[in-house]
Amino acid sequence: MRTKEPKQLGERRVIVRKQAQNPLVMVSYHVPESRHADNAALQVFDAIMTAGRSSRLYRALVDQGQVAFEVSAELDDAIDPSQWVCNISVKPGSSTETAEKALYAEVKRISDTGVTPAELSKARNQLLASLYRQFKTIAGKANLLGRAEIYYGDWRMVNQFAASLEKVTAADVQRVANLYFTETNRTVAVLVPEEKGGAK
Numbered sequence: 001m002r003t004k005e006p007k008q009l010g011e012r013r014v015i016v017r018k019q020a021q022n023p024l025v026m027v028s029y030h031v032p033e034s035r036h037a038d039n040a041a042l043q044v045f046d047a048i049m050t051a052g053r054s055s056r057l058y059r060a061l062v063d064q065g066q067v068a069f070e071v072s073a074e075l076d077d078a079i080d081p082s083q084w085v086c087n088i089s090v091k092p093g094s095s096t097e098t099a100e101k102a103l104y105a106e107v108k109r110i111s112d113t114g115v116t117p118a119e120l121s122k123a124r125n126q127l128l129a130s131l132y133r134q135f136k137t138i139a140g141k142a143n144l145l146g147r148a149e150i151y152y153g154d155w156r157m158v159n160q161f162a163a164s165l166e167k168v169t170a171a172d173v174q175r176v177a178n179l180y181f182t183e184t185n186r187t188v189a190v191l192v193p194e195e196k197g198g199a200k
Contacts, residue, residue: 002080008185010184011186011187012186013190014190015192016190017193019193020191021193022091023090023095023096024190026086026188027188027189028084028085028186030081033082034077034078034082034152038180040165041175043075047124047126048119049073049086050071050073056109057102060102061088061102065102068088068094069091070087071086072087077151079150084180096190110174110181117170120168128162131144
């Protein structure tokens with residue numbers, strides 16, 4: 001028996017206070033399983049947001065914003081509905097609230113105005129390059145075949161990965177941003193560092 005989590009009706013938030021060097025922010029949005037038709041567009045969204053130093057979140061939080069040491073995201077293959085999880089390592093002296101607002105601002109920019117042709121092309125190229133690199137070795141091919149069978153339902157789907165990414169349009173990316181990356185669909189976890197003994 002497999003169950004499906006009910007639709008989230010509002011933002012969930014947790015604050016953890018413990019010994020740590022830097023504040024951390026983790027923001028998670030519910031997304032569909034890998035077999036879903038929106039998966040390719042979500043992969044492109046993920047690449048535009050976090051792939052490389054020219055990505056939106058790196059520029060907004062690390063390069064120009066100077067609020068974070070590092071920003072990354074995870075969009076793993078999944079049999080069941082999953083999550084897009086963004087992790088932000090906040091610099092001392094910067095606030096977790098500022099880091100959060102910067103993330104939400106970039107999401108809103110895509111929701112409101114979409115992405116540029118250059119961003120779309122770069123993201124597709126990054127994803128395709130990563131895919132083709134895996135074809136170079138026997139282990140890489142085996143991994144792709146196994147992923148296709150387990151997460152996409154048929155090993156033959158490996159032959160469709162590239163075509164599905166190339167079909168993603170700017171309108172697709174904007175649509176999934178509006179559909180999944182909403183306030184009510186997210187959970188936020190904040191790590192607040194404390195000195196030994198519980199003192200702030």
